[in-house]
Amino acid sequence: MSLTAIISLVAIVLVAVASAVIGSVVHRTRLTSDFLVASRSVPSRLNAGAISGEYLSAASFLGIAGLILVQGVDALWYAVGYTAGYLFLLLLVAAPLRRSGAYTVPDFTDARLASPPLRRVCTAVVILICWLYLLPQIQGAGLTLGIITGLPDWIGSAAAGVIVVATVALGGMRSVTFVQAFQYWFKLTALTVPVIIGLAVWFGDSHTFARDEPPEFREPTTVSVETPVTLEAPRSVDVTVRGTVDGQPVDGPVSWTAGSAHRVATGTELSFAAGEPVPVTSGAPTDDESWLRPFTGSEQHQLLATYSLILATFLGTMGLPHVLGRFYTNSDGRAARRSAVVVLAMLGSFYVLVTLMGVLSRVYTPQLLVTGRTDAAVLLLPTAILGSGLVGSLVAGLVAAGAWAAFLSTASGLLVSLASVVSTDVLPGKGGLARRFPVATVLAGLPPTVVALVPTGLNFAEAVVLVFAVAASTFCPLLVLGIWWRGLTDVGAIAGVVVGGVTSAGAVTAAISGLQAYLPVATGGWVEVLLYRPAIVSVPLAFLTMVAVSGITRTRRPADAGQVLLRLHAPERLGLMRDRLDDRG
């Protein structure tokens, strides 16, 4: 095992142990979770660190840099969307939801509409969102371990799933504010160090992107293709092939002409000499000049895809269970607003660093453009820049540990949200929460771990956008209309959530499983775009359904809708909330 691998493994183990130990120690001394005890005492800045720490997942840490590497300026929308989602959460949901006293969507619907069937539907959607969101986290952990040790990815994924389930079930890694805030600063450091070093080296290289040329290999490079790809050669390129290209077995040097495209099968090895231009996976911008400009790749309907991406990320954030729960730990609506500002600053600086990592990876790890495994960019960059000596290995270890911190914080936050819903709403029978919680954690955590062992071939950031689309099509309309429109009825809410959930999750399932190949419509058109990016259709559809069905079932409007809405919107300074708490004694 190489020096890099040993250092990285040690760093990962340290992060995992530290998170589990700090989590369980603080947990034991406090006896109950933050949500019950500290909800009124967490300072907004610390809370903002915790929100950011829990939110920045493997998708943000690994995925976005990979997309920047391939797509260039177009991929900025992922980062902007993940950040701006908080703006819409803040504008439309944060303070009223805080005042409702509910910190999960099922609790909110109880307070607003008091409908057991609606609660069951919402519980199912929470489980769906958490499972879909857990998948890329677990796979991210597997990829990280696989890249540094050379082990198959599924070993790392399985280990990661078991670690998270075990520690959450045993009471460690609860949503302890301090641990989550620590993980934010750790992730930020793990990116800042390589970015500063990388930029210094890059300026020393006097490399520029303002040129009509593709990236080139800096040294002789051999890549092995693990998932089938179609490669476009922007310039004529000499490559030594061992494997299958365009359906033909090839063993030896070939020359790809400029502008040609080639299908490369799994298991094929491609060797390039230093200075050769880098072929890119088809659809992506080929030369550096167009990489810097929006919408220059050869993929179709990019405007539609981007609009749909924006809608999903802007409106999906408010529907994520682990995000909503965190906002409850603000002392009041005002503190919720203040911490949202700090969160935006924290997320913004993180995503600028991630973007710079993506830019640097285009210079120093261009071979990832060939394999398409761009999620690895952040992990490979330190040794690509610094070599695999002690310094390079130490920085690589820091980055690998940062990736695991990203995965652990998000996965445990999701699993805690998921397990609390499962233990209160799904598990039958009696017994205290303390006894049911571990069982619920195991039941909730195992399915995504098992499914994660099968590779999906999606970039992590793209996989997470699919989850955002589901959240934007279900909980966004429910929360927005529930908070702002007194005409919402239980039947309307159920209809809207079901319609939005079925269309978005259905499209996503079809896209991932490759069902679109069997569509009667020609692929490559807007249908395929909408399958990957359903939000632009499913979100308006869910809103319309909710409004229309609520209109038809007007008689079912709760009699106390006016009062509930008044409470949601009356600022704490109006005193209604405090009086209510005083009433309760």
Place this chain on the structure above:
Amino acid sequence: MSSPAERSAGTIYEQVQASPEFRAFRGRLRRYVFPMTAIFLAWYLAYVGLASYAPEFMSIRVAGTITVGLLIGLAQFVSTFVITTLYVRFAERELDGPAAELRARVESGHQEVGA
């Protein structure tokens, strides 16, 4: 949430809800939140539209590698932060302040009734 009985007619809630100050207050909130949401969405969507339909404009070089498109792209982070700060300042000035005044007035009125 409390039981419906607690919220019956004539409670402090209904008194507050009926007061002109509260109506003005709610109107201010709505008139701010919904237009702002629409404007922000339009701002983001317009940028993407510009990138698609005016690529020449977006590829004007500002300095070296830096194009107009890249600058506006990075400005999205900044604008998100600016918009949020604006909203929070609005909320603290226009919502929290008047709400405190309204509460003081409601409570003094309430006490007079009670006494």
